[in-house]
Amino acid sequence: MSGDSQLVKMANDIGNFFRSEPVRKEAVAGIANHISKFWTPRMRQKLLAYLSQHGHAELDELPREALESLHVGPIARKPEEPHGGDAG
Numbered sequence: 001m002s003g004d005s006q007l008v009k010m011a012n013d014i015g016n017f018f019r020s021e022p023v024r025k026e027a028v029a030g031i032a033n034h035i036s037k038f039w040t041p042r043m044r045q046k047l048l049a050y051l052s053q054h055g056h057a058e059l060d061e062l063p064r065e066a067l068e069s070l071h072v073g074p075i076a077r078k079p080e081e082p083h084g085g086d087a088g
Helices: 003-018 024-038 041-054 061-071
Strands: none
Touching: 003 024, 003 041, 003 061, 024 061, 041 061
16 A cells, blocks of 8 residues: 555544544534644645545545545546536
């Protein structure tokens, strides 16, 4: 496992800790708070670069939502990943 993919595992572990929070919004805020407090800017940048290059399929939904709140916008998908829905 590369160092960058280890960051995905760490983010998922944080998400699993907060998964027991009964209010989803508070779980997401807790994850975002933990990442902003305890992760260096370089760690956050490396994780976002890894997700941009490899897609976000490995990242669970709660940490993904937390990262989007920190990053102010959706996490980029790989070009070959469908955007979902059947309208298009």
